[in-house]
Structure formats: C-alpha cells, structure tokens
Amino acid sequence: MISDSWLKARFRLDALILKYKLKSIPRSVINPERLIEYQQSLLSQFSKPLNEAQLMAIDLEMTGLNPTEDQIISMGIVPITQAGIPLQQAQHLMISIDGSVGSSATIHGIVDNQLENALSLEQAVLWFLEHTKGHILVAHHAPMDVSFLLNYIEKVFGFRVLMPFIDTLGIEKQRYLRQHGQLIKGCVRLGESRERYHLPVYAGHNALLDAIACAELLLAQVAAMGGGYQMKCYELIETIK
Numbered sequence: 001m002i003s004d005s006w007l008k009a010r011f012r013l014d015a016l017i018l019k020y021k022l023k024s025i026p027r028s029v030i031n032p033e034r035l036i037e038y039q040q041s042l043l044s045q046f047s048k049p050l051n052e053a054q055l056m057a058i059d060l061e062m063t064g065l066n067p068t069e070d071q072i073i074s075m076g077i078v079p080i081t082q083a084g085i086p087l088q089q090a091q092h093l094m095i096s097i098d099g100s101v102g103s104s105a106t107i108h109g110i111v112d113n114q115l116e117n118a119l120s121l122e123q124a125v126l127w128f129l130e131h132t133k134g135h136i137l138v139a140h141h142a143p144m145d146v147s148f149l150l151n152y153i154e155k156v157f158g159f160r161v162l163m164p165f166i167d168t169l170g171i172e173k174q175r176y177l178r179q180h181g182q183l184i185k186g187c188v189r190l191g192e193s194r195e196r197y198h199l200p201v202y203a204g205h206n207a208l209l210d211a212i213a214c215a216e217l218l219l220a221q222v223a224a225m226g227g228g229y230q231m232k233c234y235e236l237i238e239t240i241k
Contacts, residue, residue: 004234006045007164013164014201014241015039021159030122034129035161037155040177041134042164046237050222052228056135057215059207060145062102063087067147071097074112075124076208077131078215080138083222083229085215091129094118094209108205125156135235140190140214142167146240162241166195168217171236175221193217197224 015036022032045053060079064070078090094110096118099182119127123181128149142165154160172193176183186192190213191204197220202209222228 002234002237002239004232007046007234007239008043010239011039011162011164013044018159018161023175024127030126030156031104033233035103037132038129039161042136045136046164046234047132047232049131049231050231050236051083052137055138055215055218055233056132057085057138057209057211057218058132058145058215060148061110061147061205061207063097063104065144067144067151070104070148070151070157072124072148073097073104073108073115074207075128076206076211078208078211079135080215080218083219085212085219087212090208090212091131093124093168095124096120108207121152122156125152128152136237137163137165138168138214138218139165139216140167140193140210141169142238143240150241160236160241164237164238164239166218166233166236167238168214168221169217170195170238171221174222190217194220197221 018036056077056079059073060072061074062070062072072095074092074094076090076092079086094115096115100112101110137146146163146165150160150163169188172188173183176187190210191201194213194217197217199216199220202213204210222231225231
C-alpha cells in the first residue's frame with residue numbers, strides 16, 4: 001500500500017516533468033497546461049476518507065482488449081459522492097473510430113452507423129478531462145481502461161500523465177482470496193462480484209450501466225469492510241502511466 005505523502009510527492013514530480021516538457025511543445029497543441037491542472041486537482045483527494053472524496057466510476061466499451069491497437073467507442077461515467085450515487089449526473093458518450101467496429105459489435109451491440117455523429121478522439125479526451133477533473137477514477141479492471149485513456153491522452157497532447165485509480169476488481173480479488181484461499185475462473189468478474197453482495201443483475205457491456213454497476217460494487221465492498229468509509233483514498237489508490 002502506498003502512503004499519502006509518497007503519492008503526493010510522486011504526482012508533484014510528474015507535474016514538474018510535465019512542465020519541463022511543455023517548454024518544447026508547440027503552442028498549437030490544445031491547452032497542454034490543462035493536464036497539469038488535471039493532476040493538481042487530484043492532490044486534495046488522496047487523504048480524504050472515502051465517504052468525503054470525489055470519485056468517478058467509469059467504464060469503456062472498446063473494439064478489443066489491446067490498448068495500443070484497439071479503440072474506445074463509448075464511455076460511461078457516474079460520480080460517487082458522500083457514499084451515494086447521484087444518477088442524474090451520470091453521462092454517456094459515443095466516440096468515433098478509424099475503420100469499423102468489426103466483430104466487437106457482437107459484444108457491446110454498437111454498430112458503425114451509431115458512431116456517425118460521435119465525438120472525435122480529441123473531443124472525447126477534452127470531455128473526459130473536463131468531467132472527471134478533481135475525481136479519482138473507479139473502474140472494474142481499471143488498469144486496462146486507464147491504459148486506453150492514457151493512450152488517447154498521449155495521441156492528443158503528445159505525452160502521458162500519471163493517473164490514479166481505484167480498481168474494484170483488485171479489491172474483490174483480495175477479499176475473495178482471504179475468504180476462499182484461491183480464485184475460481186470468472187469469480188471476480190463484475191457480475192459475479194456484484195452477486196456476492198446481493199446487488200441487482202444488470203445487462204452487461206453497456207458503458208453507462210457498467211459504470212453504475214461498478215459504483216454500486218465499490219460502495220458494497222467498502223460497507224463490507226467494516227469501518228471502510230473511514231479508509232483514506234490513498235489506501236486503495238493505484239497508479240499507472
């Protein structure tokens with residue numbers, strides 16, 4: 001587990017490196033300083049108790065599972081505030097891609113003509129930064145989703161940033177191993193994990209529904225920890241760049 005002081009020091013160092021890189025970035029690049037602002041907006045959240053922190057559950061639907069080759073086609077987000085989920089603030093967007101969705105349509109149900117008026121990659125990245133600023137990301141199998149997001153950020157700005165997140169799959173894996181000793185194939189998938197907390201069944205592979213499902217799962221996990229709401233964010237945060 002990383003400490004609050006280590007986490008803040010790591011982000012401040014990353015911001016300094018970013019500022020140095022910005023000196024060589026052409027001014028034609030879209031407001032590159034907003035990446036530093038995005039990072040700085042997160043610092044105050046690390047030491048907050050989970051029930052006071054600003055969290056944002058997120059889910060992506062992609063054309064495949066390879067962050068360097070596949071593309072994001074939809075994104076769902078929903079905030080988690082004061083141990084609640086304000087569904088009226090949930091949002092969903094479609095993102096245009098190069099080429100066709102191909103056989104991935106059989107998984108997520110999104111076909112090419114649904115992306116005709118979708119946001120461009122650049123628009124989607126700016127939308128993401130605006131709507132998740134000041135929030136710690138929460139996702140199920142978060143390293144994969146965050147890797148896709150970082151690749152998109154790099155395509156728009158020319159470099160990557162350090163991104164903090166809470167991974168509900170990682171939390172569930174630890175809890176399952178403590179209780180059962182070994183993992184069973186599929187036991188920590190989103191649906192199977194939710195079932196253990198008696199959460200309702202939702203249709204899968206819809207970015208908005210899966211983001212809501214992830215948010216509900218985190219709240220159930222924290223409630224089951226016993227005093228979990230007094231945990232500080234940094235106790236669950238992981239990072240990737």
